[in-house]
Amino acid sequence: MSDMHDLIPGMAFLNAQIIQVAHDRGCLGDCVSEVRRKYRCAPPAGSYLFEPAHVVSMLYCLLVVPVELSLSMSGGSDPELERKNLLQYFTVDCLGRRANETETQCLLRRLRNSVAHVRYTLDANDRWCFSDLNNKGEREPGGFVVSATAKGLSGFLSAIGTYLADRCASSATS
Numbered sequence: 001m002s003d004m005h006d007l008i009p010g011m012a013f014l015n016a017q018i019i020q021v022a023h024d025r026g027c028l029g030d031c032v033s034e035v036r037r038k039y040r041c042a043p044p045a046g047s048y049l050f051e052p053a054h055v056v057s058m059l060y061c062l063l064v065v066p067v068e069l070s071l072s073m074s075g076g077s078d079p080e081l082e083r084k085n086l087l088q089y090f091t092v093d094c095l096g097r098r099a100n101e102t103e104t105q106c107l108l109r110r111l112r113n114s115v116a117h118v119r120y121t122l123d124a125n126d127r128w129c130f131s132d133l134n135n136k137g138e139r140e141p142g143g144f145v146v147s148a149t150a151k152g153l154s155g156f157l158s159a160i161g162t163y164l165a166d167r168c169a170s171s172a173t174s
Helices: 005-024 028-039 052-068 079-083 103-116 150-173
Strands: 091-094 120-122 128-132 144-148
Touching: 005 028, 005 052, 005 150, 052 103, 052 150, 103 128, 103 144, 144 150
Parallel strands: none
Antiparallel strands: 091 144, 120 128, 128 144
């Protein structure tokens, strides 16, 4: 059997889309209730589709795994990825872009670091804040701080997920 771990980001996005379809068809709620009863879990506030652990697992699969697998999302500027205008989904406090990278490359690199090192917060209003700090845990001058509403983060996950799913599909057929 060949190693298929490089397909994980695209598969994670497709799994999230399956959950979305089940939700849209009205059959997800019963499954969620059954699992919660089985494991005696208190329901999280808000919708299951944007439950924080689900969001973090998606961010990890879509940002951290590709870099660790060297699925060059940051290797060079990709015109398709640049056209997605990923910054539109965030409020930027500080980007801290390197001279040799695009805003998109910077966003993906810094978000990857934020997620991989658990440098994010979620407030009571479902606003996510991501930061990338130095090795001492301090924010560097020109560092990185962005935030997103649940709607913005959902749009970002959809945009980057579609991109990775398409890349996985094209690499599987080549």
